[in-house]
Every structure is written in C-alpha cells, then in structure tokens.
Amino acid sequence: MSKYTYILTLLFSASLFAQHAPAKKQTKSILILNGTAHLGNGKIIDNSAIGFKDGKLTLVADASLIRLATGAYDETIDATGKHIYPGFIAPNSTLGLVEIDAVKSSDDQSEIGEMNPNVRSLIAYNAESKVIETVRPNGILMAQITPRGGTISGTSSIVQLDSWSYQDGVIKENDGIHLNFPSIYNSSGWWAEPGSASLNKDYAKEINEIRTFLSNAKAYQLATANERNLVFESTKGLFDGTQTLFLHADHELQIIDGIKMAKEIGISKVVIVGGFEAYKCAELLKSNSIGVLLRRVHDMPEFDDQDVNLPYKMAKMLTEKGIVVGLENSGDMERMNTRNLPFLAGTCAAYGLDKEQALQLITSNTAQLLGIDSFCGTLEQGKDATLFISEGDALDMRTNKLSKAYIQGRLLSLENHQSKLNDIYKEKYNQK
Template sequence: MILKKRYLVLFILSISMAAQHAPAKKQTKSILILNAIAHLGNGKIIQNSAIGFKDGKITLVADATQIRLAKDAYDETIDATGKEVYPGFIAPNSTLGLVEIDAIKSSDDESEIGVFNPNVRSIIAYNAESKVIETVRPNGILIAQITPRGGRISGTSSIVQLDSWNWQDGLMKEDDGIHLNFPSSFRQNGWWAEPAASSLNKDYSKQVGEITRFLTNAKSYLADTAKERNLIFESVKGLFDGTQTLFIHADKELQIIDAVNLALENGIKKIVIVGGFEAYKAADLLKKNNIGVLLKRVHDMPENDDQDVNLPYKMAKILTDKGIVVGLENSGNMERMNTRNLPFLAGTCAAYGLDKEQALQLITSNTAKLLGIDNLCGTLEEGKDATLFISDGDALDMRTNKISKAFIQGRTINLENHQSQLNKIYKEKFGQQ
C-alpha cells in the first residue's frame, strides 16, 4: 500500500511538472513600479524611477524625485528600491516554438522542402506551449521573431510575445519579413573536428542568377493584371511595396555587397543583414542605404587564422562606431536552448568596448527598429506596450540577472519552469530551502 502511494505521488508530481503554466490574464489593475534604476533602452537611465502602466500600456516614465503622485493614482505599487527595470529583451531570427526535441522528427517544423519558399509562413507552425519558451523568460527574453530555416528563400517570419495560449494570441507582427540565404563565393570543406578549409564555389554566379531571375519574374507577375495566379510570386509583394523586410543571411564581404546591390537593383525598400560577420568591411554601403545588421552569435571564434581572436566580441562596437544599427541574434548550435543567453551576449559586447546602455540597445531598441516593432516595444516610453521586467541587478551579467517580476503587455507572467521546479524539489529533499 505504501509503495502504491509512492508511485501515485510520483505520477502526480510528473504530471504537475510536465504541465504548461497558463498564460497570464489580461491586466485589470494599474501598476506603479517605484524607486528602481530604470534602463530605458534608448541609452538613458533614470536612477530613481516611477514606471506606471495600465491596460497593457505604459502610462508613466518619470524621475520619482521630480513628480508628485496621488496615493490612489495606481491600484498596485511595487517598491523596487535597489533593483533595476528593463524593457523586455527581443530574440530575432529565432526558431523558438518550431522545434521541441531535435532527435524527434515529428517535433521539428523549422523548414520545408524546396528552394524558393517565400509563401511558407513560420507562424502557423509556432508552438506557444513549447517547454523551451518557459526557460528563456526568466532571463528577460519576452519577445521573439519566429523564423524558418532552409532553402534559398526560407519563408516568412512573424513576431510574437512569449506568453500566450497559441500563435494567434501571441502575435505582435504577422509576416514581418522574408528570409533569403544568400550563396557564398566560398564553400567550407571538411567536418567539424578538422581545421576549416575553403574552396571556391564554382556555382556562385549561377546561384546568384537564380535569385535575380526569381525576383525579376516576381516583379513581372505582380505588374501583370491578366495572369494565372501564382501564390509564390504573390507572397513577395511586400518586399516591393515596402510592407515587408528582406532579411539577407550573409557573412562574407562579397556576399553582403552582392546581396545588397541585387536587392537595391530590384527596388526592395527594407533590407537587414543577418549574420554579418564581415559587415564592417561593407559598412559604407550599409550606412549609405540605411541597412542594419543582426549580428551573429558573438560567443564564437573568428573565421580566419589572421583575425583577432577577440573580433567576434568587438564586432558590435566596430559596426556601431561606423554608424550601423546593430542587433544581436543567436542562431546556430543549440540555438533554442541558448536563447536564454542573449543578454549575456550583449554583456560581452559591453566588456569589449560598448557602453553598457549601448549594449542594452542591441537586444532592445535597435532590434525593435530592425524588426519594425519600435512603435510597440524596445524602450520604456509612454504609449508603448508594458513589456518589461524587474531584475535584482545588472540583467546583462549572468551573476546578477535575477528577475523577480516580468510583465508582457501589462500582464504579470509566471517565471517558473521545469528547471526551477526541479531546483525547488531537490533543495527540499536535501534540506537547503
């Protein structure tokens, strides 16, 4: 009987630990956060702040020492003395919610068969109940751009807030951009355990020509009023009328220059480089055409033997000094699980030349601008979404990034996850509560 009870307890425990936390309900009470150091996300700091929000929108951003508030102006007041307030961090070029377990094919929905797939919409495959999403929110990542992979044109991304029942509830900006994987003039040879070796890509001109023909045919189709319907060509209309951004995934200098020139020649109005390891070599072209960069994971090694070993850490500083709007992305190995480390990528950029508030902009206001959602989020400003969090200390430092409260559109979200539950269980087991 005792054994049966133990099994029953373990079964109930396993169910409770596997269950997804219900998304927070709509904000009903106005909230005021007082006395925290507020990092506004635009380079400014308020040392003793008053941040208020109601009905999901920020209604007050002020210096608490310079204003007088009526006691009943807000329904709830949070004394955050000694703590810090930040706008929610944004993870661009992310596959959160598209893959749950890499080894289980049925849980992997990040790419489609085919080469030119601009009609593929990642948002309809997004799983808002992914267990991985719960692990990124406790580090301040509250918004993500859900992005497809594969092919020459992978498809269309969309932007979501990370506390919702489904993709419809989480949607912030639908079909914000189309992702082009531009070919490289060099191919990487060998396998991961060997030194990287490169050889010329003999098909480079052919591959670039295929992209050119696709865009030319799409423009011709869109200009023709009497036509047989083509959903693939119709899906790139936003690139030509300026309602969508072309995200060009490219790292090498020649790649970036050829890709930008090709896009400009075809009348594409909004362009962002994703990856951009050698973007600093094409900085004049990028700045002239107001093209920003979502910089590849900075916790990495240089790509060539003759490069500074610290170049990846310094890249954000180099590009910022050249007048480029820079954000940080985290694609690569273990990218979904590593999304939680996004603030520490920004912290590394601060350690290698950027001012701490400039580094914060890499994952807040700059990314919001590049994704076209800066009217909604990215900074603590009146009228924007109340998507923000309170940290015990510096949120860009893994030693002090300890979030006590987080809000998405004014809703107080649950910061518990499978890992934190296990932490509590075993602390209790060994009497460390």
C-alpha cells in the same frame, strides 16, 4: 525501458507539473517606484516611477520630480535597489518550431524546396513549447519566429512569448522574408574537425537564379496574370515596402552582392543577418540605411589570421560607424541558448560598448530593425508595458535574476520545468 526512453519520460513528467496558463489581461493599474530604469534608448532614470494600465505605459519619469495623487494606481511595487528593463527581443529565432531535435515530429522549422517565400513560420509556431518557458526568466519576452532551409526560407512573424496560440501571441505578422545568400566557399569537415575550403564555382550562377526569381516575382505584381501564383504573391511586401528582406550573409562579398542585387530589383528595406564581415563594408551599409543583426558573438573567428576577440568587438566597430546593430543567436542548440541573449550583449559591453549601448542591441535597436519600435523596445509612455524587474544587472549572468516580468501589462509566471527540478533537488540535498 531503455535509458534514453527513461530520460525522456522523466523530462515529459517534469513538464506536466510545470505547465502554466498564459497570464490574464491586466485589470489593475501598477506603479513601480524607486528602481533604476534602463529605458532601452541609452538613457537611465536612477530613481524612477514606471506606471502602466490596460497593458500600456502611462508614466515613465523621475520619481523625485513628480507628485502623484493618492490612489492614482491600484498597486505600488517598491523596486529600491533593483533594475527595470524593457523586454528583450530575440530575432531570427526558431523558438516554438522545434521541441526536441531528435524527435522528427516535433521539428517544423524548414520546408522542402529552395524558393519558399510563401512558407509562413507563424502557423507552425507552438506557443506551448516548454523551451519558451525557460527563456522568459532571463528577460526574453518577444521573438521573431523564423523558418530555416533552402535559398528563400520563408516569411517570419514576431510574437510575444506568453500566449495560448500563435493567434494570441502574434504582435507583427509576416514582417519579412529571409534569403540565405549563396556562400562564397564550399567547406568540408565539421566544427570539431574542420576540413579544407574551396571557392564555390557556382556562386555567380546561384545569385542569378535568385535575381531571376525575384525579378519574375516583381513582374508578377505589376502584371495581370491569368492564373494566381501564390509563391510570387507572397513577395508583394518586398516591393511595396511593407516587408523587410532579411539577407543572411556573413562575408564581405556576399553582403556587397546581396545589397547590389536588392537595389537593382527595387527592394527598399534590407537587414543583414549574420554579418560577420559587415564591418568591412560599413560605409555601404550606412549609405543605404541597412542595419545588421549580428550572429552569435560567443564564437571564434572564421580565419586563423583574425583577432581572436573579433566577434566580441564587432558590435562596437559597427556602432561607431553609425550602423544600427542588433544581436541574434542562431546556430547550434539555438533554442535553449536563447536564454543567453542578454549575456551576448553583456560581452559586447565588456569589449567596448557602454552598458546602455549594449542594452540597445537586444531592445530598441532590434525593435527598429524588425519594424516594431513604435510600440515596444523602450520604456516610453504609450508603448506596450512589456518589461521586467531584475535584482541586478540583467546583462550579467551573475546578477540577472528576475523578480517580476510583464508582457503587455500581464504578470508572467517565471516558473518552468527546470526551476521545478532545481527546487526538487535542492530539497533532496537540503540546500537553501
């Protein structure tokens, strides 16, 4: 047996004894008392009373200002000294689409071809992915499952991260279509040895191809066709306002050209994904009510003359301009690094935002940009009871330690194969 095969065997064996069935539906009402509740909308309740029943929040109040009848809730949890948060949301994620990068049969994140709006990531989503179990202990309880590749990658859907299957997990199906806008530059080399960059001479041509495709798709919706075109049919939501165009673009000119094209074609709902230079066109974004899902902020600037701290400051710069900002984590090792999403927000707090504004980047703001803010993203009566209790500040990796987590009122297991291995080796070396 090779060393590589041996390691894979160990990991597979570890995953077997860490398997957990999804939590059962909430049957007992629960009241969490005396914790510091971070509502996700910028507000804090220092001594809170958070109650939920049948998967929905029924009480969000200051514990000192209410009087509850004896037995009003079946179970009471004392959260004194602890913090309560709405579940974090990971947008533009490939969780459940790839298990092991080196194993081709476990990689289902992209499709052949350039224009694939009809490709639905949801049906490829593996709810039993072992990676998913490793992100929940840091508070990530929902994700937008997004395809990759091509010019139009396909259609994303939003799931909660504790289910038997994609049918059980979906909370918003086919929420948007993802367009990778043409790059201005052609780069050579790789991240460790970057090469020279040259202008993309086909930039205008590639934009025109996208414009033509979307214009034909719109015309198809308005006409009576003799034959069905399933590819064009899948774009209907872009033109009737039920779906969002997620425009993946980083540079100023890309963002401006992408917005201009979308407006010309008649697409009303647009969100920028990446947006490294979105701060340069903030007024355009604001005037068109377009939000930004900022690319991973734990990164370096793109150009030598940029402030080395620019990625950390961008959330504050856009927020000050009145732009709705969320955070996404695509890139190298993105699935396992999803667990670091809270700490991306923490870095934004260290570079200008206050903690509650930073929290909004991965809760209410992201929920708004994904169109799910009516039922999640904040701790408010009537919304889903998707929340967790942390021993400390959930945006700080030193104190983010969950004691309980709930999705739609269901108590989750926070164990996974990594925590099991941690326990095993602590025991081996007699660490407490």
